[in-house]
Amino acid sequence: MSETLDAYRIAAQPYYRCVADEVALFEAAYSVRMPMMLKGPTGCGKTRFVEYMAWKLSKPLITVACNEDMTASDLVGRYLLDANGTRWQDGPLAMAARHGAICYLDEVVEARQDTTVVIHPLTDNRRVLPLEKKGELIKAHPDFQIVISYNPGYQSLMKDLKQSTKQRFGALDFNYPDHAIEVEIVAHETGVQPDVADKLVGIAERARNLKGHGLDEGISTRMLIYAGSLIAQGVAVQAACRVALVRPITDDPDMRDALDAAVSTFF
Ligand code: ADP
Numbered sequence: 001m002s003e004t005l006d007a008y009r010i011a012a013q014p015y016y017r018c019v020a021d022e023v024a025l026f027e028a029a030y031s032v033r034m035p036m037m038l039k040g041p042t043g044c045g046k047t048r049f050v051e052y053m054a055w056k057l058s059k060p061l062i063t064v065a066c067n068e069d070m071t072a073s074d075l076v077g078r079y080l081l082d083a084n085g086t087r088w089q090d091g092p093l094a095m096a097a098r099h100g101a102i103c104y105l106d107e108v109v110e111a112r113q114d115t116t117v118v119i120h121p122l123t124d125n126r127r128v129l130p131l132e133k134k135g136e137l138i139k140a141h142p143d144f145q146i147v148i149s150y151n152p153g154y155q156s157l158m159k160d161l162k163q164s165t166k167q168r169f170g171a172l173d174f175n176y177p178d179h180a181i182e183v184e185i186v187a188h189e190t191g192v193q194p195d196v197a198d199k200l201v202g203i204a205e206r207a208r209n210l211k212g213h214g215l216d217e218g219i220s221t222r223m224l225i226y227a228g229s230l231i232a233q234g235v236a237v238q239a240a241c242r243v244a245l246v247r248p249i250t251d252d253p254d255m256r257d258a259l260d261a262a263v264s265t266f267f
Pocket of ligand 1: 041044046047177222225
């Protein structure tokens, strides 16, 4: 593998608590270089999982946070002007395909559909990436794999992946972990005592039941880790929960009261 990707290698083992058979399934998918889609709500461990898998497979990881302003050139590359004239610069997808990295497109549904289609030729058995502006066809390195994340909760008619894109991927479902596992994760990541982590997870579970009944999304594992980190810093529990769990997810005064009340029943 080329030195170009050294900066994208994951040096230390990321902490990842497996929840089912996702590690073995991903390894099998990687062994046949199957493009993979990680589906699930925000903050439930998808990014951490792909970091862990890249480390376990000893492959560099190039992550792209997708957004609606992203163009195909942002992924593939463009000519830049410098003192000596023009110079081609590979985008992250081209770099991963050329040198053999795992390319992780986070929240791919945020990208416009005309951007998303550039990944198609990399996801069928041609495994190529045409650089139209440069007149080059990159044949993907044998180590290259493409992984995308996708939050099914956000889908709408305007913002969804095309079937022709979806059907190019194998998919793994992610969700908030079971109670005991989530307690373990929150305690590990923040250093709070397990009984505190247990209560934080209890609050999140209450809030998750309100999804679709006034809340668009539940309290994620990531939010629990924020709350736990504040508590570990000495912030009072109620204030930490207000700042990290309640205020970010709703502006509705009644819903805020309901969630603050849930916090008070636990702490
Ligand atoms: P997503 O990519 O799904 O939005 P992340 O992977 O960034 O979410 O997860 C948010 C945080 O939750 C991570 O930084 C990590 O601390 C924690 N986390 C969630 N699930 C796990 C897990 N199974 N093992 C270890 N940490 C986890």
